[in-house]
Amino acid sequence: MPGAEPNRGLFVRLAEGISLRRLEEPCLYHRRADELYELNQDGLEALARCRGHLTLDEVGLDPEFEAFCLAEGLLSLSPEPRPMPLVLGPAPRPSLRYLELQITWRCNLACGHCYLGPAQGVDLPLAQVVTVLREFEAMGGLRVLISGGEPLMHPQWEAINAYLATNSLRRVLLTNGLLLDEAKAGSLAVDEVQVSLDGMAEGHQALRGPGSFEPAVAAARAARRAGLDLSVATMVHAANLDQFDQMQELVRELQAQEWGIDAPCPAGRLGDDAGLTVSPARAAEAMAHAYGGAYHGGGGGMACGLHLATVAADGRVAKCGFYLDRPLGTLDQGLWTCWARQRPTPLSDIVGCAECPAAAECGGGCRFRAPAPGLPDPVMCSLMGVTPVID
Numbered sequence: 001m002p003g004a005e006p007n008r009g010l011f012v013r014l015a016e017g018i019s020l021r022r023l024e025e026p027c028l029y030h031r032r033a034d035e036l037y038e039l040n041q042d043g044l045e046a047l048a049r050c051r052g053h054l055t056l057d058e059v060g061l062d063p064e065f066e067a068f069c070l071a072e073g074l075l076s077l078s079p080e081p082r083p084m085p086l087v088l089g090p091a092p093r094p095s096l097r098y099l100e101l102q103i104t105w106r107c108n109l110a111c112g113h114c115y116l117g118p119a120q121g122v123d124l125p126l127a128q129v130v131t132v133l134r135e136f137e138a139m140g141g142l143r144v145l146i147s148g149g150e151p152l153m154h155p156q157w158e159a160i161n162a163y164l165a166t167n168s169l170r171r172v173l174l175t176n177g178l179l180l181d182e183a184k185a186g187s188l189a190v191d192e193v194q195v196s197l198d199g200m201a202e203g204h205q206a207l208r209g210p211g212s213f214e215p216a217v218a219a220a221r222a223a224r225r226a227g228l229d230l231s232v233a234t235m236v237h238a239a240n241l242d243q244f245d246q247m248q249e250l251v252r253e254l255q256a257q258e259w260g261i262d263a264p265c266p267a268g269r270l271g272d273d274a275g276l277t278v279s280p281a282r283a284a285e286a287m288a289h290a291y292g293g294a295y296h297g298g299g300g301g302m303a304c305g306l307h308l309a310t311v312a313a314d315g316r317v318a319k320c321g322f323y324l325d326r327p328l329g330t331l332d333q334g335l336w337t338c339w340a341r342q343r344p345t346p347l348s349d350i351v352g353c354a355e356c357p358a359a360a361e362c363g364g365g366c367r368f369r370a371p372a373p374g375l376p377d378p379v380m381c382s383l384m385g386v387t388p389v390i391d
């Protein structure tokens with residue numbers, strides 16, 4: 001037909017790594033960029049028709065919206081139908097966006113601060129990994145943090161890795177790096193590797209043992225060479241306090257897109273080891289070097305962990321790894337059932353937090369690290385430069 005646009009007869013689907021979510025608002029999720037685009041209901045319904053079985057003409061997107069999606073690479077076109085499944089279940093309120101999945105409690109290190117305590121031969125079976133990730137994805141999940149123990153020590157790691165490639169979640173592997181050589185990095189079906197670096201060589205090894213620093217740095221480099229995003233996680237402790245300027249250079253040189261720095265909590269092997277813990281003020285000084293996003297946050301007047309849950313290798317589900325002794329339930333009851341039992345903490349239940357000028361940024365800090373459930377987190381108060389109001 002004269003004047004007809006050549007693209008109109010092409011079949012359209014969401015591009016690789018793009019998926020739809022019903023969170024508190026309808027959204028489109030860009031897995032590689034880890035970005036959410038809010039949609040209105042019409043936009044959601046229109047994009048839900050882009051499943052590779054209809055042409056652009058048949059889908060009938062608003063022309064301006066269609067041009068935007070094509071220009072941003074959110075849609076892909078093909079001359080033949082390429083049907084794709086649509087995973088778009090209802091989402092709970094609050095939405096569960098981040099899931100820490102401790103697939104194993106095996107570990108090849110015995111770090112002085114590990115909140116799990118001694119390593120154990122407990123693994124989440126492959127079938128349960130698949131079931132929980134399917135449920136998490138259908139609930140609107142965004143990011144799975146595959147942790148341990150050392151996750152690469154799971155006896156079925158290869159099968160887990162193969163499954164990871166098939167879902168729309170952003171996959172982040174949390175590792176100590178000892179098993180992550182070039183070949184392993186090249187085989188990973190994850191978007192991001194998070195390597196633990198707890199100081200320069202001396203500080204790192206004071207916590208993690210001799211010979212653990214160089215492999216961790218090499219693993220970070222291998223992940224970058226394999227084209228994966230890199231983040232670095234650091235624990236502040238007494239033996240790395242003077243190393244944060246050097247670490248800053250290293251982390252920049254490694255091109256980490258995120259540097260998470262945290263202060264230790266008295267749990268697991270750390271107990272109340274005063275030899276490792278540091279004052280809130282010193283911890284805050286070090287934590288000021290951190291950058292990048294986080295997944296522990298609150299929002300809407302609620303404290304931390306508003307969209308986060310942890311699944312342990314023994315199947316318990318909890319608010320986060322520190323709350324495994326107060327589980328929400330077990331995986332055999334279903335993730336949604338467990339999540340529905342979570343009771344977010346209003347900031348108004350924490351002395352001084354609701355009125356705090358830093359509340360929007362801080363969100364009441366870490367509820368586990370706070371000296372009591374109704375008190376502010378002294379580390380975050382130091383970091384925010386706030387004197388907590390405690391009667």
Ligand code: SF4
Pocket residue numbers: 296304305308319320321322365366367368369
């Ligand atoms: S208690 Fe601490 S570790 Fe747990 S979700 Fe809150 S900030 Fe994160």
Ligand code: SF4
Pocket residue numbers: 352353354356357358359362363364365376377378380381382384386388389
């Ligand atoms: S800075 Fe302290 S008082 Fe303010 S919100 Fe954070 S924990 Fe609460």
